[in-house]
Amino acid sequence: MGMTITEKILAAHSDKETVEPGEFIDARVDRLMVHDGGWSTLGVFEQIGADRVWDRDRLVLCPDHSIPPNNISSANQIKDERDFARKHKITHFIEMGRGGIAHAVMVEEGLILPGELGIATDSHTCTYGGVGAFSAGTGSTDAAAVMALGTIWLKVPPSIKFVYHGRLPDGVYGKDLILYTIGQIGVDGARYQAMEFTGEAITALPMSGRFTMANMAIEAGAKNGIVPPDATTIGYANARADRSFTPYQSDPDARYAAVYEWDVSKLRPQVAFPFSPGNVRPIDDAGEVTIDQAFLGSCTNGWVDDLRVAANLLKGKKVNPNVRLLVIPATQKVYGEAMREGLLDILLEAGGAICTPNCGPCPGRHMGILGDNERCISTSNRNFVGRMGPRSSEVYLASPAVVAASAIKGRLASPEEVI
Amino acid sequence: MVITGKVWKFGDNIDTDRIAPGQYSTEATEVQAQHCLEGADPDFTKKAKPGDIIVAGKNFGCGSSRERAPQCIKDFGISAIVASYYSRIFTRSSINIGLPILECADAAEKINEGDTVEIDLDSGVIKDLTNGEVLMASQFPPFLQSLIQAGGLVNYTRKKLGKEPLAK
Numbered sequence: 001m002g003m004t005i006t007e008k009i010l011a012a013h014s015d016k017e018t019v020e021p022g023e024f025i026d027a028r029v030d031r032l033m034v035h036d037g038g039w040s041t042l043g044v045f046e047q048i049g050a051d052r053v054w055d056r057d058r059l060v061l062c063p064d065h066s067i068p069p070n071n072i073s074s075a076n077q078i079k080d081e082r083d084f085a086r087k088h089k090i091t092h093f094i095e096m097g098r099g100g101i102a103h104a105v106m107v108e109e110g111l112i113l114p115g116e117l118g119i120a121t122d123s124h125t126c127t128y129g130g131v132g133a134f135s136a137g138t139g140s141t142d143a144a145a146v147m148a149l150g151t152i153w154l155k156v157p158p159s160i161k162f163v164y165h166g167r168l169p170d171g172v173y174g175k176d177l178i179l180y181t182i183g184q185i186g187v188d189g190a191r192y193q194a195m196e197f198t199g200e201a202i203t204a205l206p207m208s209g210r211f212t213m214a215n216m217a218i219e220a221g222a223k224n225g226i227v228p229p230d231a232t233t234i235g236y237a238n239a240r241a242d243r244s245f246t247p248y249q250s251d252p253d254a255r256y257a258a259v260y261e262w263d264v265s266k267l268r269p270q271v272a273f274p275f276s277p278g279n280v281r282p283i284d285d286a287g288e289v290t291i292d293q294a295f296l297g298s299c300t301n302g303w304v305d306d307l308r309v310a311a312n313l314l315k316g317k318k319v320n321p322n323v324r325l326l327v328i329p330a331t332q333k334v335y336g337e338a339m340r341e342g343l344l345d346i347l348l349e350a351g352g353a354i355c356t357p358n359c360g361p362c363p364g365r366h367m368g369i370l371g372d373n374e375r376c377i378s379t380s381n382r383n384f385v386g387r388m389g390p391r392s393s394e395v396y397l398a399s400p401a402v403v404a405a406s407a408i409k410g411r412l413a414s415p416e417e418v419i
Numbered sequence: 420m421v422i423t424g425k426v427w428k429f430g431d432n433i434d435t436d437r438i439a440p441g442q443y444s445t446e447a448t449e450v451q452a453q454h455c456l457e458g459a460d461p462d463f464t465k466k467a468k469p470g471d472i473i474v475a476g477k478n479f480g481c482g483s484s485r486e487r488a489p490q491c492i493k494d495f496g497i498s499a500i501v502a503s504y505y506s507r508i509f510t511r512s513s514i515n516i517g518l519p520i521l522e523c524a525d526a527a528e529k530i531n532e533g534d535t536v537e538i539d540l541d542s543g544v545i546k547d548l549t550n551g552e553v554l555m556a557s558q559f560p561p562f563l564q565s566l567i568q569a570g571g572l573v574n575y576t577r578k579k580l581g582k583e584p585l586a587k
């Protein structure tokens with residue numbers, strides 16, 4: 001019986017020939033990332049009492065939620081991480097100004113490569129599946145145990161295969177695909193399972209779109225999301241790798257708990273309405289929903305491709321007077337590229353507020369929190385009650401194109417309306 | 420161990436932003452405990468008392484990996500959660516930090532808010548002392564039981580490193 005890509009990576013990391021869904025394994029971790037949101041990991045590591053971090057080259061400390069710090073407690077949490085990195089001589093402490101949102105930094109800097117196993121103190125760790133790695137989020141205690149041992153217990157997940165037939169129409173992106181998928185299967189439709197994304201539409205997706213899709217696998221309850229590596233992946237990885245890596249593919253006779261096949265050649269832009277990433281409808285059914293803020297950024301859609309899409313629509317236009325547009329490139333590299341390409345000029349001219357790379361208002365901690373009863377259209381991944389501000393505020397999730405169009409119109413709008 | 424407490428009920432898909440709102444993320448743990456579940460019920464910590472029990476529907480704890488979510492519930496003093504099922508990370512973290520969580524498909528339907536419930540954490544038997552219903556929680560796989568018995572992941576890891584367990 002064949003294995004899926006997820007099963008193969010887990011088998012390789014637990015020195016087994018084969019693994020079965022449901023099996024508990026002790027897996028070797030190639031990379032552990034801890035951001036400032038996972039700061040309490042350091043205290044748990046002390047409680048565990050290990051003398052040293054298992055491998056100082058394999059731990060990545062990358063503050064991103066509250067950079068630059070917005071209050072004394074976040075400043076101290078980041079300071080603790082910095083001090084820890086110095087004390088333990090951690091190779092990758094990624095200082096603000098040199099990194100950005102940790103998940104984006106991880107893939108952009110080749111800190112995680114195809115076939116590797118990544119763990120991080122963040123639910124969106126599944127992003128690294130975009131390069132064909134196995135990756136899953138954990139809490140701080142799990143991360144502290146990895147810091148001590150270099151291994152983690154995992155239950156091998158069953159896999160669900162998604163086959164997207166056809167080419168996506170213009171103005172429709174990876175974000176629309178994943179929103180559509182979550183809308184179809186529900187927020188626990190892939191609970192504890194691996195989501196494997198395949199098909200013609202995926203082959204045509206740039207890396208940024210693949211990261212967007214893998215990033216939101218958790219919103220369907222999945223353990224990991226993964227795009228089996230192809231020429232696009234290998235090109236991306238080779239440009240960044242400082243070590244050899246092994247790309248895996250699912251066997252033709254691999255077992256799947258379910259297979260979903262959709263023709264997406266006529267897919268429309270999608271929007272997730274409050275208060276669930278599964279509350280999805282096509283933009284055409286959005287109705288008249290006015291907005292106060294438009295947010296372009298986050299680990300889901302803060303890539304240069306995303307800024308390009310938005311800048312194309314906003315070029316020569318102005319953000320609606322009733323709306324503020326917040327633009328936060330995911331990383332310093334994205335920021336630099338967008339600057340050199342003139343994208344930031346376009347966004348500035350349109351009236352956008354451009355902030356330094358960080359998570360921004362996405363988790364409701366920093367930079368752009370909503371006021372009472374305000375509405376935000378956002379390229380991020382969650383729209384739970386109170387996600388970006390008070391309980392009365394609302395978040396709508398969509399692609400950078402829909403966010404840019406909505407920023408111009410002052411209400412939920414489709415990209416065609418502003419071309 | 421047998422625990423008894425008053426029940427507070429929650430629905431399906433109670434996410435981590437409702438359990439531990441982002442705005443309190445850098446506050447002291449005692450402060451966070453006083454805001455636990457605020458996003459689902461703003462008055463929860465005013466009504467509930469330490470020792471009480473939460474009964475919820477499907478997918479409790481979905482969303483972010485913040486360990487503050489199970490931690491703030493534990494710090495507030497909730498003695499156990501019974502839900503149809505939990506999100507993956509919430510399950511791991513609760514077991515890791517020693518917050519008793521039980522999976523029981525019928526609990527949300529059979530147990531009412533305000534009932535007094537007795538739970539045998541070892542056998543998984545859940546008795547609603549108010550309406551007489553007796554339910555059975557599903558068993559965790561043996562590996563997770565060994566983790567629970569070790570007192571959570573910190574002690575489990577200490578053991579692997581050849582160190583004495585910390586007192587609970």
Ligand code: SF4
Pocket residue numbers: 065101103122124298299300358359360362363380381
């Ligand atoms: S951008 Fe949002 S979802 Fe992504 S890591 Fe930051 S807080 Fe989490």
